[in-house]
Amino acid sequence: MRHMWEVLRFEFVHQFRRRAYLFTTFLLPVLVVVGLLGIQAFLNYQASRERESGGEEQTEETFTGKLGYVDHSGLFESPGLFGSMLIRYPDEEAALDAMRAGEVDSVYVIAADYLDTGNVTRYIRSVSINSMQGDSFFQAFLMDRLLQGVDRDLALRLRSDIVIVEHQVAASGEAAVARSEDSSFVLVYVFALLLAISIFFSGGYLMSSVIGEKESRMMEIILSSVRPLPLLAGKVLASGLLGLIQIVAWVVVAMWGLGQLGAIIPSLSDLAVAPEMLVWVLLYFIGGYLMFAGAYAAVGAIAPSMREGPQMAVIFTLPAMLPYYFLAIFAETPNAALPVALSLFPVTAPVGMVMRMMVTTVPTWQLLLGLALLLLAAVGAIWLAGRLFRVQVLLAGHLPRWRDIPQLVRER
Numbered sequence: 001m002r003h004m005w006e007v008l009r010f011e012f013v014h015q016f017r018r019r020a021y022l023f024t025t026f027l028l029p030v031l032v033v034v035g036l037l038g039i040q041a042f043l044n045y046q047a048s049r050e051r052e053s054g055g056e057e058q059t060e061e062t063f064t065g066k067l068g069y070v071d072h073s074g075l076f077e078s079p080g081l082f083g084s085m086l087i088r089y090p091d092e093e094a095a096l097d098a099m100r101a102g103e104v105d106s107v108y109v110i111a112a113d114y115l116d117t118g119n120v121t122r123y124i125r126s127v128s129i130n131s132m133q134g135d136s137f138f139q140a141f142l143m144d145r146l147l148q149g150v151d152r153d154l155a156l157r158l159r160s161d162i163v164i165v166e167h168q169v170a171a172s173g174e175a176a177v178a179r180s181e182d183s184s185f186v187l188v189y190v191f192a193l194l195l196a197i198s199i200f201f202s203g204g205y206l207m208s209s210v211i212g213e214k215e216s217r218m219m220e221i222i223l224s225s226v227r228p229l230p231l232l233a234g235k236v237l238a239s240g241l242l243g244l245i246q247i248v249a250w251v252v253v254a255m256w257g258l259g260q261l262g263a264i265i266p267s268l269s270d271l272a273v274a275p276e277m278l279v280w281v282l283l284y285f286i287g288g289y290l291m292f293a294g295a296y297a298a299v300g301a302i303a304p305s306m307r308e309g310p311q312m313a314v315i316f317t318l319p320a321m322l323p324y325y326f327l328a329i330f331a332e333t334p335n336a337a338l339p340v341a342l343s344l345f346p347v348t349a350p351v352g353m354v355m356r357m358m359v360t361t362v363p364t365w366q367l368l369l370g371l372a373l374l375l376l377a378a379v380g381a382i383w384l385a386g387r388l389f390r391v392q393v394l395l396a397g398h399l400p401r402w403r404d405i406p407q408l409v410r411e412r
Contacts, residue, residue, distance in 0.1 A: 003226045007234025008241075015205050015242055024201065025246045029253040036260045067134055068095045068104035075145065082141045096123060106134050110142075190258075192323065192351045192358075194250045195281065199350060200317060202243030204297035204310075205237050210300030211309050218387040228389040236254045236382070240286070251278065277357050277381045280367060287374035288350030290318070294381025299389040316347060323352040326382055334360040344370045346377035 015021060068087045071077065079086040089095035095107040111119035120142075121137070150287060213219040221232065295316050303309035323330060323342050330339050334356040343352035343362070349370045356362050 004230040004234045004237075007231055008238045011209060011238035012241060015238065016206075017211070021201075021205070021246075024197075025070050029249055032253055032257060035296065036257055040260055052165040065105040065134065066103065067106050067108065067138060068098055069108040069138070071110045073110050073113065073114040076142070077109060079141065080145060080148075082137075082144070085137065085142060099123060099125065108138050133139040188253055192355045194247065194254060195285055195288070195354050196321065196351050198243050198247040198250065199285065199292050201246065202289060203292040204313075205242065206293055207300040207303075207309055207313065208306060209235060209239075210297065211303055211306050213298050214300075215305055229386055232292045232297055232386060232389045236290075236297065239293060240289050244285070245287055247282075251281070262359050280357060281354055282351060283371055284350050284353055284374065287371055287378055289379045290378035291346060291374060292320070294383075294385040295376060297385035298381070298388050301385065304320065319347050320351060322348050323355055327355075330355040331359055334362075340366065344373060346374045349374045 041203050066085055066087065068089050069076070069079075070089050070092050077088070079088060087098070089098060089107075092109055094107075095104070098104050099107050105125070107123040109121040109123070113119070120138075166173060200355070210219075213222060228342070296313060299309055299312045303312055323339075326338060326342070329336060330352070333339070339352065339356055342348040343356050344366065345352070353362070353367070357367075
């Protein structure tokens with residue numbers, strides 16, 4: 001037991017000091033926070049300028065050039081505040097002559113029945129980004145003229161997109177606020193990705209530690225004073241603790257970031273994660289880590305070098321990411337047969353169950369069953385790693401043949 005704690009302390013300190021670990025665990029979340037704060041500050045600044053100017057100044061900054069227009073409706077006699085970039089002509093012939101002479105870039109002809117049809121004819125010399133921005137500029141002009149004299153807050157509201165809060169009616173007749181597809185995709189993608197990366201990173205550290213000690217011949221010195229099983233236990237616990245710190249840091253930043261995204265992007269305003277979900281995420285992280293840690297440790301025990309190790313680990317890491325291939329199905333129909341099956345199968349359960357939890361209320365029996373199967377698979381993976389974590393295997397300098405592995409597992 002003493003040797004296990006010594007291995008745990010050494011592995012924790014050694015792996016914690018790695019630059020890659022410090023960057024992904026602490027510096028990367030800080031960069032995300034700074035980026036979101038910067039975006040929010042910029043949008044607040046733009047919104048304040050739009051409120052002060054009524055939206056015209058922002059439109060003029062995005063469009064460079066001059067436009068001409070002909071008004072057959074009698075509603076837009078003067079360009080008003082848009083006069084620096086907008087010229088009115090008495091008829092189409094005069095406007096087109098001005099465009100040919102290079103005085104204006106485009107010409108807009110407002111139909112006589114504009115209020116009924118909204119018809120506007122545009123004449124351009126060539127299609128460009130500036131001409132498309134001209135459409136937005138001219139539309140802002142039309143809106144400004146039509147809303148002249150209207151309260152400014154009301155005018156800004158009419159210019160802004162509507163925010164739809166969708167309610168979903170269940171079979172029982174109860175109506176509840178439904179999460180939009182955009183927010184469902186964000187929650188599914190972010191939380192499942194954070195969980196998968198943390199599990200694979202911490203398991204990868206464990207595998208690289210074992211293989212590195214074998215390649216440097218350090219394993220021979222370690223095994224002279226530590227038995228293989230305490231060595232395995234110490235490495236697994238150290239990597240698990242590192243992964244736990246990582247996932248907690250990422251989840252804290254993700255929870256804060258979701259609130260910021262809702263303020264930045266209105267369609268994501270319903271992003272929210274219940275506290276009880278985080279408990280299940282933590283439980284599935286622990287179960288997933290133990291299972292994959294056992295698998296990584298087994299690979300590290302038999303792999304002769306870092307080149308073969310990751311190649312062998314693809315056997316279980318690639319299937320674990322299967323839920324991502326069906327991301328749309330998880331987000332739109334999380335209770336369909338395929339998402340339920342992938343959330344219960346141990347290899348895909350850590351990612352699959354978290355995907356489902358983010359978009360729907362998963363029945364408690366499925367959560368418990370998935371966790372039980374995951375822990376059972378973790379026990380089997382750790383048992384397999386313990387059988388392979390032996391002196392004759394760890395000190396072997398070559399990759400055993402696949403048909404020899406069952407014999408190594410059965411040996412006493």
